Amino acid sequence: MWVVPEAEIAGLMTPEAAFEAVEAVFAAMARGDARNFPVVREALGHEDALYGFKGGFDASRLTLGLKAGGYWPNNGTRGLINHQSTVFLFDPDTGRVSAAVGGNLLTALRTAAASAVSIKYLAPQGARVLGMIGAGHQSAFQMRAAVRFGSFEKVIGWNPHPEMLTRLADTATDLGLPFEAVDLPQLGAEADVIISITSAFSPLLLDAHVKGPTHIAAMGTDTKGKQELDPALVARARLFTDEVAQSVSIGEFQHAAGQKTISADDITAIGRVIIGNHPGRGDADITIFDGTGVGLQDLAVAAAVVDLAKEQGKAVEVAI
Known part of the structure; x- marks a missing residue:
């Protein structure tokens, strides 16, 4: 399994790469090549937090996985951002976990990329x-x-x-x-x-x-x-x-x-x-x-960053 720590994301994923990944996965969804799985999102009843899972499968790029995380509104008192998440990718041929990727910055970048895609096509x-x-x-x-x-x-x-x-x-x-x-x-x-x-x-x-x-x-x-x-x-x-x-x-x-x-x-x-x-x-x-x-947005940017991290020697391989 490859691990890409949160601290490495900023040096790997650019706004342009996020835009390209999100635009491509929206197109794959429209063609019927990719589908999202039902979302699980629940209030924990602890720290006023919302926690959940978003996942999916993009057959065009063989990307399978999920993002686990949510929104912790009191994180500012701990010096943390409110949104916390991790993306897990799986080998679609075997089901084995293939990567764990810090999801905080990726979530911000893919969310911004989605609105930018909408501006490109709808403004x-x-x-x-x-x-x-x-x-x-x-x-x-x-x-x-x-x-x-x-x-x-x-x-x-x-x-x-x-x-x-x-x-x-x-x-x-x-x-x-x-x-x-x-x-x-x-x-x-x-x-x-x-x-x-x-x-x-x-x-x-x-x-x-x-x-x-x-x-x-x-x-x-x-x-x-x-x-x-x-x-x-x-x-x-x-x-x-x-x-x-x-x-x-x-x-x-x-x-x-x-x-x-x-x-x-x-x-x-x-x-x-x-x-x-x-x-x-x-x-x-x-x-x-x-x-x-x-969820497919998260998987698209996570898969892109794993490829970049491996190319640049910034991914850590862990035996499982």
Whole structure:
């Protein structure tokens, strides 16, 4: 078994490699070559933590495995990030474990890559203003990926705790872009692309806030009850996701689906746009991508990093 420690990931996996891996696995899903397994996600009743497993199998690349981990909201007091995970890969021919990979940075990179993929395929033409809702650890990854794969000239942002907006301001400065802290009505009116990356359980961005043409990537923590967007906003948008079943069960679209203002048939897997059998944005005023974080994304980036680690002598082989 190969082990790639968390400390090695930053020197191995680039945003470009993460983008390529995620785009490819979305396409494989749309072609029917890859499938996710049912998600297990539970509240532990200890440390307010959410813990679970996401797994799947990509037959096109012979990638089999799972990610184990979750969200520990009190980790800041221990000097740790809230999201903790490890990815395990298995030999699909024998079932033997083939790799264990630190999943924290990979999760951040693949989540940012997924929203960047959605921006590539769904953003309105000429998008120049990026709106950020949320200023937690993941927000910097989201902004960097969006700017790397988009053509933004300005970043505007909002966070429920304004003192945390320095993370967005500092990241924008690093990227050479002006940043402005705004309220949500201004953000919804001015942003061409909006990334929402929070752990909210009640809507932040309301229907009345958003003046199209706009693309929204809803990338916050997915579980039963999570909610960042007004269901009325969801109901008037053209909807996309990584996996439809997960979106209506633990993702952003669960509330509109529960209210029966949308159905699963109204949601398109983004892989269909990537492989060219869906027009994508088309004439829509507002598009929303619900990034629920499927297990195949984790496996794709983990497999890529194992190959890089072996090539560069940074993987540790352990007998089992």
